[in-house]
Amino acid sequence: MKEIDQILELSLEAGRMMLESNSEIYRAEEVIVNICRAFGVKNIDVFTLATCIYLSVNIEGHTYTRIRRIYQRETNLARISKINDLSRSIVKKNYTLEQFQEKLKDVESCQGLPNWQRAVTISASCGVFGIMFMPKANWIDFIVTFIITCFTYYLMQFLKKYEMNAFIANALLAILMTFLASMCVSFGIVRDIDTIVIGTIMILVPGVAVTNAVRDIINGDILSGTIRTVEALIIALGIAFGVGITLFFSNLGGLL
Helix, strand or coil, X not given: CCCHHHHHHHXXXXXXXXXXXXXXXXXXXXXXXHHHHHCXXXXXXXXXXXXXXXXXXXXXXXXXXXXXXXXXXXXXXXXXXXXXXXXXXXXXXXXXHHHXXXXXXXXXXXXXXXXXXXXXXXXHHHHHHHXXXXXXXXXXXXXXXXXXXXXXXXXXXXXXXXXXXXXXXHHHHHHHHXXXXXXXXXXXXXXXXXXXXXXXXXXXXXXXHHHHHHHXXXXXXXXXXXXXXXXXXXXXHHHHHHHHHHHHHHHHCCCC
């Protein structure tokens, strides 16, 4: 089969995009298998981890193997849905390899909501979350939580360019958010730091990572589930360290 290299590359690209969008392991593997079968490849072996894809196919006694590393992940449910639909529609719409490649490029450019909309919705959600768990909270607490979370979101986007360690990045963000909350209490803008801290740290909590880890383990992908669980724990430790050390020094310095 002359097009085997292109088929394998397109399959791996689709799998990479799925994992980088925080897809479940079984779904990424399903997409890869669907693409290979749609273009005539039958004997397929794919082994996927949260950080790597191994793809091997056998055609007329010849084995072709490819590996693709996954370096970054950011939740993008719209992209996951589009790639999933695209992989299922290859046969129905009779796509050629070139047409499928163009469609895949279009999907990759799909970024979902613009940053300002994400910042507003995430910040509003964090503000409401803090109020839900603190009965004495008021609208001023909501506004302060909204502003700090919105600022943190844009700082997160900036730090992603430097590919920092997950523990360090989340610890630094947690330190900043807790310090800003402490300053607001110190200046008398808000009375209760708990509401602000509880609300703002929700932007850092790895909810999707934990959910996918549980789903992977339930689906039998024990290794991938374990990897994602450890990643989530590292992030949680970074958040706890950042909040704890800032509260300690804030109390020591008389800010609280």
